[in-house]
Amino acid sequence: MSSFIRNAWYIVAWADEVTSAPLARRICNEPVVVFRDTAGKAAALSDRCCHRGTPLSLGEVVAAGIQCGYHGQVFDAAGRCVHIPGQERIPEKARVPSYPIVEKDALLWIWVGEAEKADPSLIIDLPQHNDPQRWPHRHNVYHIGGSYLLMIDNLMDLTHLGYIHRKTIGGNPSAHVGAKMETVRTDRGLKFTRWMLDSVPPPTYVNVYGFTGRVDRWQEFEFIAPGSVKQWTGALDAGTGAYEGKRDGGFQFHVFHGLSPETEKSCHYFWSTATGFRQNEPEVGERFFIESGATFLEDKVFVEQQQARLDEFGEDWLVDVQSDAARVHMRRVIERMRNPGAATLAAE
């Protein structure tokens, strides 16, 4: 029995990962080939030719669709076989599963569940991927040897910053632990904001922005089920009104975290950074991107070792603490999506 939430949009790739060459990627344990037709429109099929089972991703894009590299059968974007070398008649059953796919805000999203429920309006907006002047962005994808839920867990309890990331973005643990936290529940998840008022800025912030004194620092995290976390973070010199609402200008950035299950115990981590300061200096955005990537690799180490322990010992013996509040709510949202009563949630 799979525990995947199938009726949902998942990121399968960054739009720029898919060019004329097919891309193979597994989502919810389904092997998928993503390709662009000769007009550039993306398509997603099950990555297995219905003739002899070979991955279509070993083939190539032709005018009519994707051609299997073994014996030359061609499939269109809907998965219909449209060419069999040496044969006029094409059997009706010669087809492979296809998946609804949507390109939006630099990402390709697919739906591996019931196709008739695939409503593109459910796909979240990520305007910072389309606003190079105000929010120049950079992106990447990491493979994680742990469940996508462990990665979202990680983002829902930021007390980890002071420990895992002590040497990078974390800074002083007690500043994080003592952060003032405001949480609101949303239709598809939750949003929380943490304020570290009058605090010492972490090394990364000082490096890229040049703070010389204490800061008012905020972290706004929004979880949108099943796999997205939008982060808006920033800091201004302490006492200059950030908490009261003057958050324009100053040091701030968006980070997007998109988690797509690969298998029950592994996931793809699509992430981007978009800097809202010194936008005309590419080296600043690049540096922030590189340091963020190093930080997320620290999370990868912990999540992968955590997954191994949970595989071995289950989860019944774990003891929640106060800082798990957002994480626990996130898990409840996921559970509601998994069982029938919550099936409507995805379409809310």
Next chain:
Amino acid sequence: MSSFIRNAWYIVAWADEVTSAPLARRICNEPVVVFRDTAGKAAALSDRCCHRGTPLSLGEVVAAGIQCGYHGQVFDAAGRCVHIPGQERIPEKARVPSYPIVEKDALLWIWVGEAEKADPSLIIDLPQHNDPQRWPHRHNVYHIGGSYLLMIDNLMDLTHLGYIHRKTIGGNPSAHVGAKMETVRTDRGLKFTRWMLDSVPPPTYVNVYGFTGRVDRWQEFEFIAPGSVKQWTGALDAGTGAYEGKRDGGFQFHVFHGLSPETEKSCHYFWSTATGFRQNEPEVGERFFIESGATFLEDKVFVEQQQARLDEFGEDWLVDVQSDAARVHMRRVIERMRNPGAATLAAE
């Protein structure tokens, strides 16, 4: 339940692979040690000492047989223990399974089934391995992470040449697909001949023979169950009578493909090339051998990825096409060998 056809001869090694040092190789999921006694005669035993289970292949050949490298027990070619260090009496049950083994035409063949049915006359002839003047040959063995049946499938549907091997021996896909094909069934398999009359020679042929124009090209493939495929291929200048029977001289070669199951999902691929042209120029045979090897590695990639998909999805969803005709017949022959009613086939 094993699906191996055990009452059959399988190649365990090229004769020149087995020298004074023992060789370990798994056939039909049985670990086998192959060695030559001090007179040079080959023997094959189960590769596990009956004393403490250590592989005998870690030991060495002595006058009386093969000596275990752990505590020194010696086994003769029939698997009987003939020496136990420090002990006079040898228990009757101190023995390891032995396998009938025959050396013929540069190959070592073993029989892992019922020994009394191991009739050496069932072993196929490969005269090109013993005819260095007319058919100088070279050989190799590849490990393939896929069933031996997928490798034979590959050889039974040559439309793949135009796709997998497009850049090497394949040439123009439509020439292959449109090939004139004549098939005959045989006692132990089938034979088909494909004719590509008045066609453009593939790059490999031009490289080694120097064709300047179009050719009449043939491919004769004979499958002999369970694991052998004899290939005789050639080309002459178009219109010079090849189809009518004048196939002497010109460009031609034999390729032998011997597939031995290692496990249900892996096999050993023993192959040789024997060139019937420019026989006095070793560099020509060498070049053809090397290019053939590169070509077969292209097949390896596809078969291994195909095996992974079939492991995951089974085969019920696959759709046969016209070019599968020889492949489907091959599979029927295999099925007849597997079930009792067909058990006589191997002895026909």
Next chain:
Amino acid sequence: MSSFIRNAWYIVAWADEVTSAPLARRICNEPVVVFRDTAGKAAALSDRCCHRGTPLSLGEVVAAGIQCGYHGQVFDAAGRCVHIPGQERIPEKARVPSYPIVEKDALLWIWVGEAEKADPSLIIDLPQHNDPQRWPHRHNVYHIGGSYLLMIDNLMDLTHLGYIHRKTIGGNPSAHVGAKMETVRTDRGLKFTRWMLDSVPPPTYVNVYGFTGRVDRWQEFEFIAPGSVKQWTGALDAGTGAYEGKRDGGFQFHVFHGLSPETEKSCHYFWSTATGFRQNEPEVGERFFIESGATFLEDKVFVEQQQARLDEFGEDWLVDVQSDAARVHMRRVIERMRNPGAATLAAE
């Protein structure tokens, strides 16, 4: 059903392996983190934080115990959680299993069974680890991909020296096979002495001691269940009274072999060499240590391949021989410890 003997002391590490950084090691399939508190006292906990399951070995030692590297919880040497960042009250159930641990004679021993039975007086003495003048020692640990019992098997049947170690410590096989052997049973195992009187010394002995003629050579091996083998080996010029009891001086050494199960099919091999000759020449002890290590790697190869065969074929088909006598008795001692009637043995 586990076949581990849990009510027993096992070596978890050499004392000098555990410094201020935590060490992760699996014993009887339990993941253990070993660390020293700020006063240097060793502690051993189950290597999984009760908050979210992360290995504690990714964390660091703090004044109050070991701090999880993920969200900062701290556990003391008894496994009690003593600090949860951002939270005053610590739930009673916030604890991780702890293991009795004892540091003795350069080794750290833990007890993974019922803690109330963990009697430190059961831990064997290894005085040569504390006697640098008379017995300068060196030590190491190897990971072995085979059961700890196969490693003890190896030590209980020294006829293997003439085969596996023919080129190193073994020397002439027939000298080993014909050795005069005296065995006595002990409360917790057995002790045997093998005498090779008037024999050719093996290459290693000649290398490090400079024998010029034949020797009287002895090997005294004592097995103490479940995982220890004490070896006392030496040689004197033939006919100078070694057998009669004059074993002082001359060429001799202690080797300690400590085997701790990691999983059912793998173990940790803690070993030391202590030389009782040329004690003031460190290069002599170093050379003997290095050659011993090379020898034990020869055993590793055989045991790992043996494990693979036993996994595949079981053990019912194996045939014991005379040289298995000590090995078979060792196995009986182990069986008595495993079943309830023998449970008292460990406490004898």
